[in-house]
Amino acid sequence: MKRGRLSLYQRLTLAIPYLWIAAFFLAPMALIAKISLSHSALARPPYEPRFHLSDTAAEFWAKAQTLTLENYRALVSDSLYFDAYVTSLWIAAVSTFATLLVAYPFALAMTRSPRAWRPFLIGLAAAPFWTSFLIRVYAWIALLKDEGLINTALMALGVIDAPLVIFATKSAVIIGIVYSYLPFMLLPIYAALEGQDPSLREAAADLGATPAQVFLRVTLPLSRDGVIAGALLVFIPAVGEFVIPDLLGGSDTLMIGRTLWNDFFANHDWPAASAAAVALVAILLVPLLLWERARLSEEEGRR
Amino acid sequence: MTRSANVARLATLALGFVFLYAPIVILAAMSFNASRLVSVWGGFSTKWYAALLDNDLLIESAKISFSAALLSGAIATFLGLLAAVALARFGGFRSRMLFFGAVHAPLVLPEVVLGLALLSCFVALGVGRGFMTLVIGHVTLTMCFTTVALLAALRGCDPTLEEAAMDLGATPAQAFVLVALPQILPALASAFLLAFTLSLDDLVIASFATGPGATTLPMRIYSQVRLGVSPQINAISTLLLGAVALALGVSALVMQAGRRRGL
Numbered sequence: 001m002k003r004g005r006l007s008l009y010q011r012l013t014l015a016i017p018y019l020w021i022a023a024f025f026l027a028p029m030a031l032i033a034k035i036s037l038s039h040s041a042l043a044r045p046p047y048e049p050r051f052h053l054s055d056t057a058a059e060f061w062a063k064a065q066t067l068t069l070e071n072y073r074a075l076v077s078d079s080l081y082f083d084a085y086v087t088s089l090w091i092a093a094v095s096t097f098a099t100l101l102v103a104y105p106f107a108l109a110m111t112r113s114p115r116a117w118r119p120f121l122i123g124l125a126a127a128p129f130w131t132s133f134l135i136r137v138y139a140w141i142a143l144l145k146d147e148g149l150i151n152t153a154l155m156a157l158g159v160i161d162a163p164l165v166i167f168a169t170k171s172a173v174i175i176g177i178v179y180s181y182l183p184f185m186l187l188p189i190y191a192a193l194e195g196q197d198p199s200l201r202e203a204a205a206d207l208g209a210t211p212a213q214v215f216l217r218v219t220l221p222l223s224r225d226g227v228i229a230g231a232l233l234v235f236i237p238a239v240g241e242f243v244i245p246d247l248l249g250g251s252d253t254l255m256i257g258r259t260l261w262n263d264f265f266a267n268h269d270w271p272a273a274s275a276a277a278v279a280l281v282a283i284l285l286v287p288l289l290l291w292e293r294a295r296l297s298e299e300e301g302r303r
Numbered sequence: 304m305t306r307s308a309n310v311a312r313l314a315t316l317a318l319g320f321v322f323l324y325a326p327i328v329i330l331a332a333m334s335f336n337a338s339r340l341v342s343v344w345g346g347f348s349t350k351w352y353a354a355l356l357d358n359d360l361l362i363e364s365a366k367i368s369f370s371a372a373l374l375s376g377a378i379a380t381f382l383g384l385l386a387a388v389a390l391a392r393f394g395g396f397r398s399r400m401l402f403f404g405a406v407h408a409p410l411v412l413p414e415v416v417l418g419l420a421l422l423s424c425f426v427a428l429g430v431g432r433g434f435m436t437l438v439i440g441h442v443t444l445t446m447c448f449t450t451v452a453l454l455a456a457l458r459g460c461d462p463t464l465e466e467a468a469m470d471l472g473a474t475p476a477q478a479f480v481l482v483a484l485p486q487i488l489p490a491l492a493s494a495f496l497l498a499f500t501l502s503l504d505d506l507v508i509a510s511f512a513t514g515p516g517a518t519t520l521p522m523r524i525y526s527q528v529r530l531g532v533s534p535q536i537n538a539i540s541t542l543l544l545g546a547v548a549l550a551l552g553v554s555a556l557v558m559q560a561g562r563r564r565g566l
Contacts, residue, residue: 018402031420102319130500131543132503143326236411
């Protein structure tokens with residue numbers, strides 16, 4: 001690819017989306033990083049800005065020396081925040097694993113179906129992703145509640161005597177995440193399995209491997225990239241999830257997205273919420289960067 | 304394939320699709336339930352749909368949501384197209400990595416973080432929140448999706464055709480509009496539909512970005528849903544699901560028509 005100066009026409013094409021991103025994404029992100037370093041105050045906006053555009057260099061330097069990381073320290077020392085981070089990571093990890101357990105056999109069954117069925121099956125599995133997320137989560141309330149459909153059906157069948165308490169627990173949040181994010185796990189695994197050469201499995205079987213051995217030593221290792229991609233696509237949004245814990249979780253299910261929301265809207269502690277947001281982005285970037293590095297080093301290795 | 308493997312495969316597929324569709328089907332069925340209770344079937348009734356027609360607040364929110372989705376979908380598709388052209392056709396320009404990263408970043412960012420950042424920005428600038436800030440929020444949220452979709456489409460079509468048009472005397476803009484644009488028309492339609500549905504569905508960004516004058520449908524639904532299951536919400540949910548199913552069907556037909564014409 002040639003690297004060089006762009007024509008006027010190209011510059012204009014690039015400038016329009018660039019300006020939008022700079023104004024409404026990069027600048028706001030920089031602003032919350034800045035707010036996270038300031039004190040909270042009872043005012044509008046509810047924080048005390050540290051810098052002003054009119055500051056001279058000397059004033060800027062004097063203020064920069066008084067910057068504190070108090071809001072970040074509070075994230076670690078305040079048990080509310082710390083617990084919310086731990087709960088979020090734990091729920092996201094368990095949900096990701098549960099989604100994998102549901103998605104893998106589902107994707108495998110699709111790739112083993114007749115070729116003509118596959119586009120239809122994959123379309124049918126991806127379609128719910130297009131419908132309202134809020135409504136799909138809401139639908140589970142009617143199923144999971146103590147007097148909901150699952151409990152009513154199980155009691156009518158005589159399986160249980162007293163209703164199972166699922167609604168307003170961590171289990172309900174996990175069920176909600178598995179349900180809502182299933183397509184994100186399903187599609188990459190399907191793509192990885194679909195691309196496998198069936199003659200590899202046949203060769204393994206010819207050499208005496210049992211079906212279980214073929215799966216564990218051929219199919220599963222070859223689908224690793226799909227599993228990792230799917231796990232990241234589920235894990236990352238699940239950590240910051242707001243709607244699912246709020247609708248299906250109980251008051252004890254404090255995930256970080258909800259804590260942020262409360263601090264921002266109810267407590268008006270913008271500096272604390274901003275620090276929590278910056279920390280959340282940092283936490284989510286780590287798995288992404290690790291994955292990217294692993295991918296790059298693997299590409300190097302192949303060369 | 305052995306018979307038992309076949310049975311296992313069909314059973315897995317059946318279970319998977321029941322898991323995916325049962326909640327949606329039950330929700331739709333309940334919207335026709337005359338009884339208020341989830342677990343009791345009180346006979347078939349369309350009274351909850353009739354009640355919707357009298358709910359002015361809900362209708363007003365639906366109008367706001369649809370206009371915001373149309374406008375932000377159009378802007379996001381336009382910006383996504385420009386960004387995709389820059390990434391697919393301009394080669395390695397300076398700050399390409401920054402641009403690429405910034406375009407894709409909202410894809411992996413929790414919506415709460417983006418919403419919080421946008422609201423802080425609007426407040427710092429002293430901008431009154433309302434319909435326009437809602438549209439700005441939704442464009443920022445959805446343009447990364449439209450860029451990704453259009454980038455894939457542009458990479459799939461041959462740049463030499465545009466170069467040939469320019470050799471024959473077309474300006475770059477003419478070459479793009481007359482040669483490349485028709486090739487990616489189906490992708491453009493599906494990018495718009497994606498942005499439209501994402502905007503229509505969004506609760507989190509809207510809650511941060513909008514003001515009291517422009518409450519969207521998801522915000523209205525959300526505030527009622529927190530109080531428990533309500534048949535009226537089931538009814539409006541069913542209508543929304545139907546609308547999305549219709550849009551999906553249309554986009555599938557558009558894509559198929561495009562493929563048939565060899566695009």
